Amino acid sequence: MRVTTSKSKNSESFYITRSYVGANGKTTSTTVRKLGSLKYLSDMLGTDRDGVMVWAKEQARIET
Numbered sequence: 101m102r103v104t105t106s107k108s109k110n111s112e113s114f115y116i117t118r119s120y121v122g123a124n125g126k127t128t129s130t131t132v133r134k135l136g137s138l139k140y141l142s143d144m145l146g147t148d149r150d151g152v153m154v155w156a157k158e159q160a161r162i163e164t
Contacts, residue, residue: 112138
């Protein structure tokens with residue numbers, strides 16, 4: 101499991117994704133859980149982007 105981000109013009113979202121090799125032999129990934137936007141998580145955790153990333157990586161470790 102790993103943390104991925106998706107950036108748009110006005111926001112950034114955090115996701116937990118899982119990569120695997122499919123039946124056809126190609127590597128693919130799927131979203132396991134959406135953690136939330138940077139603004140939402142920053143307000144909830146009371147920290148900046150770096151703190152949110154640390155928290156998100158811990159959540160990915162727990163999912164594994």
